[in-house]
Amino acid sequence: MPKFKYLIVLRRMMLWLNFFAILFNATLFIYATDYVIKTEQSYQLLSSLHHIPDSPQTIFWQSIISFVVLAFVMLFHHHTQKFSHNSQLNNLIILIEFILAIIVFVALRMTYNGIFLLIFVDFIISNRNQYNFRDYLIWVLVVGFLLIILLVTDYSILSHFMTLPDITTYLSFLPGKIGPSLVFWKNFITTLNLTLFILILIYFAIYQLNQENDIQNKLALASKANYELKNYAAFSEYIAKDRERKRIARDIHDSVGHALTGIAAGIDATLVLIDIDPEATKKQLTKIQVAVKQGIKDVRKAVNRIRPGALTNYTLEESLKKMLKEYADISRIEINFSYHWGSTDFEKTTEDVVFRIIEESITNSLRHGHASEVSISCTKSESNIYQMIIKDNGLGATNFRPGYGITQMKERVAIINGKISFDGKNGFTTKVEIPIEGDTDD
Template sequence: MKILKNVEVAKRALLVINFMAVLFYSSVYLSATKYIIENNFSRSLLEKINIIPSSPERIFWLSNLFFIGLLLVMYVRNREFEKETKARDWLAVLEIILLFATFFALQLSYNGLILLVFMDIFFSYTDFYTFREKKAWLLFIVASFGSLLLSNYDVLSLLVRTPDLDVYINFFPASTRLVISFIKNGLVSLNMIVFIISLMTYIIYSVTENHKIEEELLMAAQANTRLKEYVAVSEKITEDRERRRIAREIHDTIGHALTGISAGIDAVTVLIDLDPEHAKKQLSSVSNVVREGIVDVRRSLNKMRPGALENRTLKDALEKMLSEYQELSHLQIDLNYHWDNVDFDKTKEDVIFRVIQESVTNSLRHGRATKIKISMLSESDYVLLIKDNGTGSENIKYGFGLTQMTERLAIIGGRVAFSGKDGFSTTIHIPKIQGEEG
């Protein structure tokens, strides 16, 4: 983005400004000392600074070498360690060490390097959002600007005895002093201005990005709401279609069978006294109609079975269904199946399958769970435990899904209990029937 490019340009400008500043300050010490010696002002210098000064060559070479080392560490940290790692953190610590090494090598005369290092470290990280990171960054910011204030020569000279650069500059002729002071103050001011501009640019960028994220989250929330409404409407349409299909099945099978049975019984009622033999034949016809009706009803019920249960055992069908859920979502589902030697009738299998399917759907849709554990145990009853790590709810409201689950289990004599503590758990007991366990 353009704003980030501007920040990068400002960072490079700070590098150039600080390089010029370090070179300028160290050169002033070197040239001023030579000028003082050449003009026999050494005694006067010692009287004014009240301390034996360091070698100007030592000041020049150490400060520039430390600063070059600082630049190399910055380059390596930002180019070779782009991801936030421990090595990158240690290089940031090394940056701070080289910063103070350069600062002391320059006899505490230039503290603008603090802004450069602060900018380099601050702009290279993104983890500002956890409470722990917020505390660490707050401490870093306070320490940086505290160091900037305390490293001012007027403040620091009260604690540490060191030669003042202005004393050296005052030995030059007036015209030279004017030029040197202008460059010195210009570099300090320019360094501060570029830093403030870059910081303000970054703040504007961060605020703009936050607004964009908020807008995108709002749009996502609206889209999610519309999607939920669409799902609800789709479910309603599906239910209506299913009702109409079932109604047609009933009309085409049971309806015709019951009509035939009713007519046959009416005929038998009339014939039983007049022609008993004919009445028996009529009853035989009614019996055939009843058998055909039973076959049709079973055929209709088989059509209504879950697709996963067709030509599969209950365990295989559950594993297939749960595997599909895991592939389509972030859910991690653990199935403990201990009913291998149990032979349920189709009605029980359908109910158990639908109950587990509804529970997993609720965990994903309402509880926002990431893990679900399903245990199918054989005790005095068949026990089905479904536990997730979702949000849960102390006040459980029986919506369509939970109500339908309870009603389905009641058909096979089962009972269910729900708990919303520490996620959401469903405990189901299904009574055993003789002959189910092999």
């Protein structure tokens, strides 16, 4: 894969080539002018130029100094790109480079426009992360602008609109084959600059395409890893649920099972003693009563261990607010929670159902709906029904198959004799109705 550092090396080569081109063209004015003066051909030169030419020394120093300033700006640009990715600063420096290129072009009396190719190379390299190579419209506009610049700065076109010193006129006064040789080298440098420019464009295109392929490969690997992570999460969830079922089974076996076994044995003994010894029967029933009460306590302990931890030390409203705040902090989802059930004392089973349904709904909104906002409203209707509406702004699902989570919500609501419905239009909405008759003190 082509490395970016090689692209920087090519740009540096092009920078030095343009410096040599500027130096060569500026030196031609001095060399040709000195030869014309020494051979006393000044009058013929002035007659050929149709105007008084500028001082060749002025042309030389203006061209060299302006190009050196441009080179320093380009080096500064390259240095700042290593530490900053500010697009506004980048565009400002490119604009400054373009203005300096115009100054160099004018200082050299518009005899060399290859400097604009250098600016274009700096532009595409500095904007390699801002514009994708497949953004065809942007690159068509940029290339079109470059072509226009090259056309309007061509000497043969400009000379029709303004009086310009033709370097070939200067060289025509040189003896023998020196003039044509210098013209050849001048054209050779221009052609070499254009060739290097095309080479950089080809290399840049290959670099960008390989970058895109590399990104696509990384995205594919990330997608595969994400898929495997989801499978692992689902498998871990299955293992956790299986462990929880086994734990609950052990609790029921150790507490309820043992209590019921003792009660059954006590009842059998009572049936034997009831006709023989009423007093002993009463004592036996007292023991059964104690066993039943202890069994009820054990069942309550087992149920409390299954409850969400947030409901242990807080009211239902406080527990929901605490849980929703944790979700909002972790996922950055906006949750609007409206609770109008007051200090209603629900059964623990009802509180568990409400808590789990809201928890599952938020999870579904994030995982499946990719929602950024969820509203939860807990109200009481005039027909003595507690209502809970959970609505998100996610993708929604007009035709969805109930998964494990939704099936669990239906089963939980059925336990408290409530109703639950779902609507996948305009996001996803879950509506739950809980009858007040189902609420008694525990």
